[in-house]
Amino acid sequence: MSRVAGARLVAYDTIRAVHESDAYANLLLPTSIGRAGLSSADAALATELTYGTLRRQGTYDAVIAVASDRGIAEIHPGVLDALRLGVHQLLSTRVASHAAVNESVELARTAGGRGAAGFANAVLRRVSRDTPGDWMTRIAEGARSDDEKLGLLFSHPVWVVRALRRALAAEGRADELEALLTADNAAPRVTMIALPGLAEIPEDARRTPFSPYGFRLGGGDPDAIIRSSDGRVRVQDEGSQLAALALSRAEPVREGERWLDLCAGPGGKTALLAAEALAHGAQLEANEISPSRAGLVRNALAGVPLDVPVSEQDGRVRAEETPNTYDRILVDAPCTGLGALRRRPEARWRKAPGDVPGLSELQRELLGAAVGALKPGGIVAYVTCSPHLAETAGVVAEIRREWGAAVEELSARDVVTGLSDSDPGLAPQADGSGRAQLWPHRHNTDAMSISLLRRV
Template sequence: MNGRNEGGRNSGRGNNEGRGRQGGGGQGSGRRDAAGRERNRGGTRHYSQSAPSQRSRTADPARLAAFEVLRAVERDDAYANLVLPASIRKHRLDKRDAGFATELAYGALRGLGTYDAILARCVDRPLDQLDPAILDALRLGAHQLLAMRVPAHAALDQTVSLARAVIGAGPGSLINAVLRKVTAHDLSGWTAELTAGETDPVRAAALEHSHPEWIVRALRQSLAAHGRSVDELEDLLAADNAAPVVNLVALPGLGTLDEAVEAGAEPGDLVEGSALYAGGDVGRLASVRAGTTRVQDAGSQLVARALAAAAPAAPGERWLDLCAGPGGKAALLAALAAKQGATLLANEVAVHRAELVRKALAPVPADVWEIRTGDGREVGDQYAGQFDRIMVDAPCTGLGALRRRPESRWRRKPSDVAQLGPLQRELLEAAVAAAKPGGLIAYVTCSPHPAETTAVVADLLRRHPGLKLLDTSAVLDGVSLPGHLEAGQPGGDTVGRDGGTTAQLWPHRHGTDAMFMALLRRSN
């Protein structure tokens, strides 16, 4: 939902928001009205709602929910997708206001880089000298003014009211003055001003599409590494900034999408048993609360199904999810395992995340799965040669999920790529050791960065001549609905041998997170 059209509704909760206030109407011919104001000699005068005596000191609940998300992200390093639903429930927002709060919070976080560059032109001091709460309020105001269907007067007045309610009366004048300067241009006008004279196309794209420069360069490199044209970069960055539709999956044999469809969900067009939901808080669906229907990106659904379908399953197979937290892929894998007569061991190193995995797996019969809490790098020694199928959904930078985790683009650093590389390789080594001869290994990352994808696979193949890279693209196409995916590109001679391919999904092409997958078979 792009936002509320505030022009014709009282979003100020009794504050005459969205309407001008007339002074003097029906007050006779005197020079002053009933409030003591002198009348405008030229006719009826419209008094500004932003006058201090007229401003509300009550925060609009939807805007307050969005503000709480930004504060939690900045102050506590919280994840927006975890904070927002709780805030929506706390303020008892209806579907419409929940959609507004979601767009406002996520949009402000996605656009933070561009909005901060604009605000820096409108504030008389460095932004890091502002109180962080004031800066977050300004970001929310900027997003309403530049990217939502909110009239300027409503954006200004309601942002000032929010600040007065939760910060105090002091910053109201500053916020009002700064946001009035923001209204000098629309978003395209500000973009043109920010990029005027910029000779580095990467820096210009970073300003226009609100990404750190290093990520823009990394995504450009990723497109080339996976056989796509770098001319797609603008489309990829734009897709990162588009609000994603909620993807649902019904656990095979356990859940249905009937309730979601009744609530307005539409069948997904990439993978069976999925749906696209735009009906607000999915927690209102009983099947989601029960865990038989789950929120899961279509790309994640596809890689789980691809591992399960890469070869015929024999009864009694043992499967392993090596990095199972928080449990989304594990739940789908367990449901698929139950249908094929297999069992699943879900491993998670962090105790609190292991508990999330346990909750995710709860709808699946208990005899199908078990949980191990421990370092995945030790699994190869403890379970040498015991598993038929292994999912290695390795820790990564998450550059492929920036649209769903808008705050992550501002937290990640270039050094994270190098720091995660050894862990990714060590987890794969453990998987190779834990796989049976003939067993399958799926290496998956939610990042397209070649240092986390093709380079890792190439290193693994060099170290293990007995591993074979399968035609991963063909397997992904086989588990997708016909005619919609056409996954990936050949990985190239440095990655594949004997016709093996890796597969890379893209937000701008497939409408999924930028999920990478390589399917490998251990031959000895």
């Protein structure tokens, strides 16, 4: 099998697993690359094909519908994924047209037989006859509203487009919507962290602008650095670093404080909190409801010489069992993941508007339970990797109404801004809260929301 064919097959199998088995591309793809024995060049190609196809799936589906003159739901799922992969190569890469068409046709043949191969060949050859610009114009003309047009051109479901616009409008930045949608479709650069007090940032690395412990490599193999660090250097988005540090740096730490990471999986923020706790004489506990993710938390903590017990309970139960106990609690709540679409592009297709109310209720219950588990004067950081206002400002507002004068909000914006000499330019929120909202297009981070509440 040729180099390109090997990379393309890995990409196709990963995309199929995402759609057929709800697999996560960021977890499955590295394993598939290793199993296939791909070279670094092959691995890079497989990665670009996989993530590029998933990111632009909505746009490609619109193109396929026009080129095939049939609805997407009428096409065999395995054949559809072969077409998506082929269209990505034709419209968004420099792969030769004949290679993109021929091998995608073979994938369609494997999925659906000779008839499917003929169908795929006809569709892809029709797509190849026009330029990417022509196709964008064509699908935009079929949009029924401005929001649908944006959704088609930038490959976001319409409800996500609207949610992101509302979140930006809360900062007076609704005019930045297209910049945000564009950033969501760009491959993020690998960001790393050297755990404070346990590792040093390499001299030839470029420090991140806002986290004092983050860096990006100018070149070289990040895996080699990670392997040699005994878990003290790792990949971590700068927004995640800031979320954990907002809790540990909200005010000076008193020796002997008790901290809790309530929804800890997969453990990146837990490891950073553990390093901070070790440096300041605090104790840290972690909890994760999923046994498999709890295992990831324990693995993430392996590089920190601090005993961190990891429980496996529903976070609401875990917090309610320990009232008035902790000085600091991190609630990194389950959410829609709309802030991490650069790294988990399939998330935009997996969630629907109907998922938001249930998630918001869970988030409110977790945050409320966490407030009850704080000592008087204790601080909780409420974090979501989503800018959706129902998951961020709405949840915090409900908790403040529920607890009244027993809770006060701190300015997470001031805390995050004070972490480095570079001003991130965090905008005030329309609701007057102290919430800090990070953005891919402004900060080159996930769209992380950070709120800080103190129990009075």
